[in-house]
Amino acid sequence: MLGLMQDRPLLISQIIDFAADYYGDVEIVSRTIEGPIHRYTYRDANRRARQLAEALQGLGIKLGDRVGTVAWNGYRHFELYFAVSGIGAVLHTLNPRLAPDHVAYIANHAEDQVIFVDLNLLPVVENVIGQLKTVRHVVVMTDRAHMPAQSKIANLLCYEELIADKPGTLEWPLFDERTASSLCYTSGTTGNPKGVLYSHRSTLLHSIMMTSGAVLGLNPDNTVLPVVPMFHANAWGLVYGCPMSGCKLVFPGHQLDGASVYELLDKEDVDLSAGVPTVWLGLLNYCDQNGKKLTRMKRTLIGGSAVPRAMIARFWNDHQVEVAQGWGMTEMSPVGTLTRFNRGERSLPDDARFDIIAKQGRPVFGVEMKIVDDEGTTLPNDGKASGNLMVRGPWIVSGYMKSEGTGAFTKDGWFHTGDVSKLEPDGSMVITDRSKDVIKSGGEWISTIDLENAAMGHPAVAEAAVIGVHHPKWDERPLLIVQLKSGVDAGKQEILDFVKDKVAKWWLPDDVAFVDAIPHGATGKVLKTELRRTFKDYTLPTA
Structure with a gap:
């Protein structure tokens, strides 16, 4: 026997309608490419998203067509999230940090019909436009006054002109909630990137989970700054969860350095932010070097790669900011686990709480x-x-x-x-x-993540990475690669002595190599493939 409940589809357009109807005056703040801070409301965003949807239909975009974006976190990108999916087309967010060959491959594989691009990212599209087989229009996300005087791309369209004469009266269509809504590609560290096609249903369910009390507990009192890019698994769902919950949204644009992020956190009274460890490392170092405190922010969600325990302690001890570590994948929309405290755990001593947060967390419902x-x-x-x-x-x-x-x-x-x-x-x-990073030494596994976290606790270490290096007896042994903090010095033995009582004795790295900078990929993760190439002929002293 089936229940007697109305069978209404779960659609992304319902989110922006709900925000406009019930949180219409709540602000969306964006740092723009053109320079000024832009402010408007959910009500404004809904109207402009409808205008954009009408413009897309005028360009011939229909149900199932892919629309690409090459853009930072900002209000126009936010409008695209709802305009494209709202008419049943598929929003395809391209990562501008990828190599040109990957950008071209992804746009062609997705069969993008239109690409929307931020002003300062236009060269990314210009570099590959000759390879794009299905793109009919390129729209620059700016106004006429800031349009480029010349471009390698013929007939560029201007975003503001495209929507200016549209009435914004479109009624969002209804369709099956299993319809594809957006498309993200894996980072392609092995082979070509693969397309992950989200549905309206999966997106709404993930968003409801993200807003829930046991996860982020979002509500209208929150001001949220998603530093995690909107091209990185839909900014971990915050672009949907925040309007659903009436949160004030603050978009950082393209300026993700410590000073710029701190300025927005402080001036906009941000109490919750989200990003990858490399961004927060820059923020914490900026605060240390300039005597700044994070007086407004209360919580930060960190994901994308393992969070060093030392970073968790710095946030709490120096700024009274509580870290929640999240784990997931593009293939998981992306959140799968989150560090949350069960009854009584929040009142544990700091070290015990940090131990909980240093794990990847418990599964979300x-x-x-x-x-x-x-x-x-x-x-x-x-x-x-x-x-x-x-x-x-x-x-x-x-x-x-x-x-x-x-x-x-x-x-x-x-x-x-x-x-x-x-x-x-x-x-x-x-x-x-x-699975591709684990070190197998003498038939036993060694966790590179545990070694990296241990090394990151040293006060002179800015960042650390561990890779396996060939050993004639043990097959592989760990090499610790260290980037020191600016102006600070530490020797090899000092770092090994610091690590030795924090891991199993046989895990201890056989050597330490110092580098000026540890390489990162397009989503902020350490590029161990590049480190393996750099150190492929490295001879360990124990070999």
């Missing part, structure tokens, strides 16, 4: 996970066994666009994440490594 060995046998959740992490749930990918990468999925609906993890009896998940 809707996400199932398990670990398996290489033969597929399920391993116990005892905090000791380490295995391949598998996940499933209503906002987790069931296949890649155009049926690529099918080996990542099991017949009974589980997705191979590529992470090696432990699951603890209380539900906490601990990533021990990426």
